[in-house]
Amino acid sequence: MATLKDISDKTGYSLATVSRVLNYDSSLAVSNETKRTILEAAEALAYSKNRNERKNYSKTKIICLLSLAEEEELDKLYYISIRVGIENKCNQLGIQALRFYNDIESMKNENFDGVIAVGKFSNQHVTELKSLTNHVVFVDFSPAEEDFDAVMVDFKKAIQKVIDYCLNTHYNNIYFLGGQETLSDKKTLIEEDVRTKEYCRYMKKLGIYDEKNISIGDFSAESGYHNTKTLLKRSEDTLPDVIIAASDPIAIGALKAINETNYTIPNDIAVVGFNDISIAAFVYPTLTTVKVYTELMGESAVDLLLEQLNGRTITKTLYIATELVIRESLK
Template identity: 35%
Template sequence: MKEVSLMAATLRDIAKQAGVSIATVSRILNNDATLSVNENTRQRVLATAEDLNYTKHKRTRTDQVQRVAIVQWYSLTQELDDLYYMAIRMEIERAAQQKGISTVPIYQNDLEKIPSNVTGIIAIGKFSNSQVQKLRLVTNNIVFVDYDSLSAGYDCLVPDFENAVHSVVNEFLSEGIEDIGMLAGTETTTDNEIVPDLRLQYFEHDLKKRGIFHPEYIFTGDYSSMSGYNAMKKAIADLGDRLPHGIFIANDPMAVGALKAVQEAKIAIPDRLALISFNDTALVKYVYPSMSAVHVGTDEMARAAVEVMAKRLAHPASDPFKTVVGTHLIKRQTTK
């Protein structure tokens, strides 16, 4: 039978019994999100504190360590090619740390690596119905970022694609451009479910209402720089003199690739061809010519996601809601 001391337990007592340093005990009990320690050690320290009745940090239902998995649908390599998703993940981690929420990153939707003891999940990117169901098996406290999950019953934050596209079309029209094309994106979830480009849907709807939609002006890629380059090369080759005077591009990596193809073809920007990208990451700010782009507030969206998660953790039975994050067009050298 284990003896229990009648004296108050100290950090030194916990450290000795758990086999770790006093500093490690202190940081774990104070929920230091910057501490890099494996889950077994963390749980051993917490259990030892409970066993020794360390009341200063004794956890209750309302004072439990909140640990949230950040599920990024991209791999680390893909993140480097698309700074949009990297910026969202990094700001979520910073905002969570400020709130005292511990986070664990999971890449490429590797759902098998999500720890079973997480209290919530912030999922970034695109997910199939079956993947949503798998996430649900871990926890019901899920917030989706850049994916509309409201119909599935989960909180979500999404950019305002409709008004973003509307602002792009209006900008081209204000420059006297009515022949407008688009380099759209197409991709699949990590379990091979096709993800449609909502920007293309709103683009087609907007132009059809105005009677200026031309399906032959639409080219697609996979959101990578190379696909943007190849799509623009094909547009230039297929259309020749009929190449539109304005082209909207679905994301920044594609836009950078498209810009290279236009420059190789010696097409004057913006006099012969105006270009507008979407996302407005550093990729398009520092190319030459710098690109006009729809700015999406990734930092604001990430911080809002953490706020929504904090509310969800506090009130898990509350109704889900959808937050639409506003956008605005920033004009640079690729438009007049």
């Protein structure tokens, strides 16, 4: 990564001048041309003014706690990608990151500075974490905005974006394959996923909601496959022309079920997934999906935790935007 000295060498201006320009020091009396030269050099050298990266975090130790058991993670590429983002960011900053799978009890034997908790946690586990440290960031879960930092996906806007795109491209009969999951105690079922809830709300707002056009399983490919097989037993004139799935594995299961019939994708039934996991570009047909920037979620969680360790006390909830990636499964 480029440094202040690199920019100073490139432009001929002093380190102090470069630093003050990049920090938008209004008391600095230099010409606009000087500012432009320094800013353009910074861009050219891909300089990033990041306070966290200028500090020495070699003595910082954090815990990445996943709500999943280790064997469950293999079926949840979404959470693997978030974890990789956390660990890569820590590695870049020289932070020691310990990994625990749904095991708060073992954490009590460690000395650490803070916790990044990935996944959905029960009230009991949230309380236990709070008793262990004042520095906790949740990812993909926000138990209490006034008490904890969180990094979330803006699934509400994402669902609206997908529905609007489908309607604007003349997919009028929209079916939703949702999923449910449990909290970290493996007992408490999350009543309604935000994607399911927003699909129902937005479709009702548009006046096109049909309770027959939704089914809920879990977030696996098997669930998507079996629910789609059931759907395909309908008479042809009642079949949807597009399926929106709450996750890519669900969507991949739907692709498999449709590919086993005489129906074609996307001409007869289109399919849209969520998350843009790595295999979405390799299934047949390649999967149109809502890209969730999972590694950025992990990196952002590290940034929030470091802000806490540096003294910030006001909580933050960060929402990461999404992008609709068009591939072959949607016209």
